[in-house]
Amino acid sequence: xxxxxxxxxxxxxxxxxxxxxxxxxxxxxxxxxxxxxxxxxxxxxxxxxxxxxxxxxxxxxxxxxxxxxxxxxxxxxxxxxxxxxxxxxxxxxxxxxxxxxxxxxxxxxxxxxxxxxxxxxxxxxxxxxxxxxxxxxxxxxxxxxxxxxxxxxxxxxxxxxxxxxxxxxxxxxxxxxxxxxxxxxxxxxxxxxxxxxxxxxxxxxxxxxxxxxxxxxxxxxxxxxxxxxxxxxxxxxxxxxxxxxxxxxxxxxxxxxxxxxxxxxxxxxxxxxxxxxxxxxxxxxxxxxxxxxxxxxxxxxxxxxxxxxxxxxxxxxxxxxxxxxxxxxxxxxxxxxxxxxxxxxxxxxxxxxxxxxxxxxxxxxxxxxxxxxxxxxxxxxxxxxxxxxxxxxxxxxxxxxxxxxxxxxxxxxxxxxxxxxxxxxxxxxxxxxxxxxxxxxxxxxxxxxxxxxx
Numbered sequence: 001x002x003x004x005x006x007x008x009x010x011x012x013x014x015x016x017x018x019x020x021x022x023x024x025x026x027x028x029x030x031x032x033x034x035x036x037x038x039x040x041x042x043x044x045x046x047x048x049x050x051x052x053x054x055x056x057x058x059x060x061x062x063x064x065x066x067x068x069x070x071x072x073x074x075x076x077x078x079x080x081x082x083x084x085x086x087x088x089x090x091x092x093x094x095x096x097x098x099x100x101x102x103x104x105x106x107x108x109x110x111x112x113x114x115x116x117x118x119x120x121x122x123x124x125x126x127x128x129x130x131x132x133x134x135x136x137x138x139x140x141x142x143x144x145x146x147x148x149x150x151x152x153x154x155x156x157x158x159x160x161x162x163x164x165x166x167x168x169x170x171x172x173x174x175x176x177x178x179x180x181x182x183x184x185x186x187x188x189x190x191x192x193x194x195x196x197x198x199x200x201x202x203x204x205x206x207x208x209x210x211x212x213x214x215x216x217x218x219x220x221x222x223x224x225x226x227x228x229x230x231x232x233x234x235x236x237x238x239x240x241x242x243x244x245x246x247x248x249x250x251x252x253x254x255x256x257x258x259x260x261x262x263x264x265x266x267x268x269x270x271x272x273x274x275x276x277x278x279x280x281x282x283x284x285x286x287x288x289x290x291x292x293x294x295x296x297x298x299x300x301x302x303x304x305x306x307x308x309x310x311x312x313x314x315x316x317x318x319x320x321x322x323x324x325x326x327x328x329x330x331x332x333x334x335x336x337x338x339x340x341x342x343x344x345x346x347x348x349x350x351x352x353x354x355x356x357x358x359x360x361x362x363x364x365x366x367x368x369x370x371x372x373x374x375x376x377x378x379x380x381x382x383x384x385x386x387x388x389x390x391x392x393x394x395x396x397x398x399x400x401x402x403x404x405x406x407x408x409x410x411x412x413x414x415x416x417x418x419x420x421x422x423x424x425x426x427x428x429x430x431x432x433x434x435x436x437x438x439x440x441x442x443x444x445x446x447x448x449x450x451x452x453x454x
Contacts, residue, residue, distance in 0.1 A: 051396020064122025069378020093180025146300020164282015295355025324357025
């Protein structure tokens with residue numbers, strides 16, 4: 001008992017680092033949406049072209065997922081992630097200088113830089129999932145995953161008003177410069193604080209024993225150094241032919257459609273459809289994000305709470321996801337109200353629901369084979385982020401065709417409904433996949449035998 005009381009809590013420092021890096025990650029993704037309306041005017045970009053620029057990130061982000069996941073499994077989370085942070089921040093910074101180019105080159109260069117940001121960010125979420133799987137017991141993974149995932153809302157809360165003010169006061173170019181510098185500095189902080197559990201200078205044996213006994217995969221990166229271990233491309237077939245994984249992939253695609261509406265077109269919606277100034281839109285955009293942040297943390301806490309009360313892993317993960325997605329459909333009601341406060345209220349409710357339901361990465365930490373957690377996360381994020389390509393483009397065409405955002409909101413709401421359907425009727429039981437031909441992993445509470453320390 002004495003050893004338990006003296007346990008360190010280094011895993012919470014690791015979670016803070018994941019939260020901060022994901023905040024920077026999403027702030028860098030959102031720069032283009034805050035600057036988008038002003039850039040449209042100055043560069044003469046129409047809605048369809050802006051949709052393609054918004055999607056540039058997604059094309060590369062998707063293409064980089066499986067290679068990024070492979071690199072994480074081959075070289076470990078710390079080094080690959082650090083290079084990722086530094087590189088995407090440099091490409092963000094360079095976007096602040098595209099206005100110095102001839103007009104004919106500006107749009108092409110902006111598209112390419114957004115493309116490179118997407119490619120550099122590819123290892124980030126598979127890296128988050130690997131680190132959570134290595135550091136956190138099964139009954140804490142839902143909360144840990146929800147905390148780092150909720151950083152996407154915190155990024156909007158913190159940076160949308162700031163970036164709106166920067167655009168209003170200094171011009172859209174400065175948003176990219178400020179965010180790029182912040183990321184470059186943070187890559188050094190990452191290297192100082194991130195280690196594997198057994199190698200961290202601040203951890204003691206009591207914490208290692210506690211997390212290992214309750215489902216943390218503490219040897220994940222140690223095992224990759226053994227001959228014959230690590231990712232094999234043949235493993236991909238086992239993942240993509242699993243009905244459970246196909247349902248999870250489809251669900252994540254639909255959930256991310258909601259994410260990318262808020263990351264790309266939402267501030268433009270507030271300015272063009274609702275007649276707000278860019279400064280007001282920056283502030284207003286942060287209000288639903290606060291609700292998304294609260295919902296994001298609450299979803300993880302509720303899920304892990306259900307686990308501790310003895311409910312199955314399947315029920316504990318699916319309940320918040322399905323309920324949250326149904327709540328997200330409330331954004332469609334914005335089509336039937338005029339008052340700005342009602343629009344903000346329904347968007348806040350939709351964002352809150354999306355936050356509660358955003359447990360996909362917890363499910364990944366629960367289901368990924370331990371030998372290829374990075375690769376598995378990469379495939380998951382590839383499927384999920386196909387919507388980062390399709391959503392901005394489809395919405396751009398809807399707006400260009402109809403002249404309004406009404407059907408765009410319906411399109412996003414239908415994606416929420418499909419996500420709920422997938423988890424209800426396709427996924428089935430949630431459990432860790434054992435690779436064929438591999439030695440079975442040690443018993444993991446994620447396989448259903450959850451007996452967390454109370």
